[in-house]
Each structure stands twice: as structure tokens, then as C-alpha cells.
Amino acid sequence: MTGSSTQSEIDQRLVAALRRRNLRVTSQRLVIHRALCSRIQHMTAEQVLGAISPSLPGVSLPTVYATLELLETLGLVRRLATGSGAVLFDSRVQQHAHTVCRQCGATSDLDGAPASNRAFARAADAGFAPDHAQLVIWGLCPACAAQVRAA
């Protein structure tokens, strides 16, 4: 569903979410949201800035951070912390796992890997109000694994 959307559909989603909260539609927000939706790969705040600069120059990094935080609270974007370096932002809100390379830090999506609903239920049993689950697989990416074997 998110995978094949026209740009106007993408914009519509953001505009609707903003209007619902009486927030303003700005070019910065539109462009940042588009950048996240158009890329398969996750991006750091700085990469987002780099991606939008050609189409809308002069945007500042604090604005990018503020907007990413806003998009997260609107439920349009998810935050993925790998523990090494900057936080990554992901516009694919649907459940999917991530692989993270322990060596080079490369991060990829892993489709069709459902985070167990049992854990969700168990969290609820403990009084926790679960919202969403995030499954991260650590290891070596294909390139780094090959490099290790060669050495």
C-alpha cells in the first residue's frame, strides 16, 4: 500500500494528518515527507537534508529534526536506533524487521518477518500498552561476511 503511491497521494496523507491536528502545511514538511516516502532505504536526518536540498535549498537541520519528530508523532514515520551513529528514519510504517551489520552498520529491510504477536500479548499482560514492535537482526551483511571468509 505504502509501496506504490503517487506523490499526490503521499502529500494527501500528510496534509490530512496535519489538518486533523490544526497544524500548518509547509513546503519543508511536504518535501521532507516526500523524501522519506520515495526512498526505500532508511535515512539519517543529515541524509534527509541532503536529499531535499536540491528541490528546496536552505532548509536547516533543526527543522529536519523537528519535522521528523512531528512525522513520528503523526504516525507517518518510524525511528530506528541501531546504537552506532545516527538514528535512522523509516517511512514504512507496516511491520517489518531490519537487519543491521555489526561491522559496517548497513541496514536493510526484511520483509515478511512478522514480529511475534505473542510478545505483544505478553507485554499487555504485564500492564504495558503496546504500540508497535520492532525486530532487529544483528550479524554480518553479505559483503562483510564475504570479507571475513576471505581473511
Add this chain to the structure above:
Amino acid sequence: MTGSSTQSEIDQRLVAALRRRNLRVTSQRLVIHRALCSRIQHMTAEQVLGAISPSLPGVSLPTVYATLELLETLGLVRRLATGSGAVLFDSRVQQHAHTVCRQCGATSDLDGAPASNRAFARAADAGFAPDHAQLVIWGLCPACAAQVRAA
């Protein structure tokens, strides 16, 4: 297994791992490892420093970071990045999920929640050499959920 170990057993594990790699056994390493193993809760580097200072004063934060990284490569400790604030370190190496409160950041263990082996297999199919999986459940902790209901 890790749950009920005497201190000498805990020390043994570290000493063995160090010797195996011809690394030195220092009081700093012993004390930091003990601190992580004795606590149920995960700790930031700074909390580790606070925990060891009574028994071994004068240890520096850079040493704590270096030691935590070493313990991680030795497989005695795991890193848990929540994306808000400092990275947490966890001495429970066995598979278990974590709950993280979106509001207050509180992090807890969730036992008996197996991270799906299917995802592991799927990662391997993609050429990725999986090492370990980490399942994080986001939401509201019992306290924050109650607070939201009250408001």
C-alpha cells in the same frame, strides 16, 4: 543460568574469555562486569560508573566505554539502543524481548518472548549472517498508561 551465578562464577566467565584472547584481567574489567551481571536492570555507561564507584573509585568514563565495548565483543554483554538518550547495556545474553515506554523511556525485560526464528532464517536466505535478534516492543509503560487514562 545467568540468572543465578555466584560472583566467582561471574568472574570466571570473564577471566576465561580474556585469557582465551590473551587480554589482561584488570580490576576495572572485573568490577564493571560484576556490576552488569548483578543488576536486573539495564544500565547506561554513566550508571555503570556510578555503580562501581563505591567499590572501585577513580575509574574514568572512557574506561567504562572501552570495557563495555570489549565485553560486547566477548559476547558477555549486549547493547540496547532505544533512540532516546544513552545506549543501554544488558548482561543477559539469552534471547529476550524488551519493552520501551514511548513517554518516559523506561525499559524492561520481557521474558519468554522468543524472537522469531523464521526471521533469522529469512535473513540467512538473503545472504546475511545472522548473529542475534532483538525484539523491542514500544508503547506506554503501566505508569504512563495510567497517567494518560487519568488525563
Add this chain to the structure above:
DNA sequence: ATGACTGCAAACTCTTTGCACAACA
């Protein structure tokens, strides 16, 4: 004795904050 480890200080990266100006509604 020798090389690894530590402590100190400083640097570095990522992210947030405060305030004046701009621009959406």
C-alpha cells in the same frame, strides 16, 4: 621488562534549544 590498559583532557558527532524573522491560515 614490555606491552596492554587506564586516566585525563579535549575533541567530535548527533541532537536540541532560544530567539528573531518569515509565512501559513
Add this chain to the structure above:
DNA sequence: TGTTGTGCAAAGAGTTTGCAGTCAT
């Protein structure tokens, strides 16, 4: 027109690095 949002600069938190001295082996 009245706020909300943005840009700039600076500060803040967390983590890493360089180097001289210490300590395990």
C-alpha cells in the same frame, strides 16, 4: 493579523580519541 513554523547560532548530551603514565603478565 495572529500564531505557528523556520533559520541561525549556540549549547548540550553522549561517546570517542590522543597521549603520558601505570600495571598485569
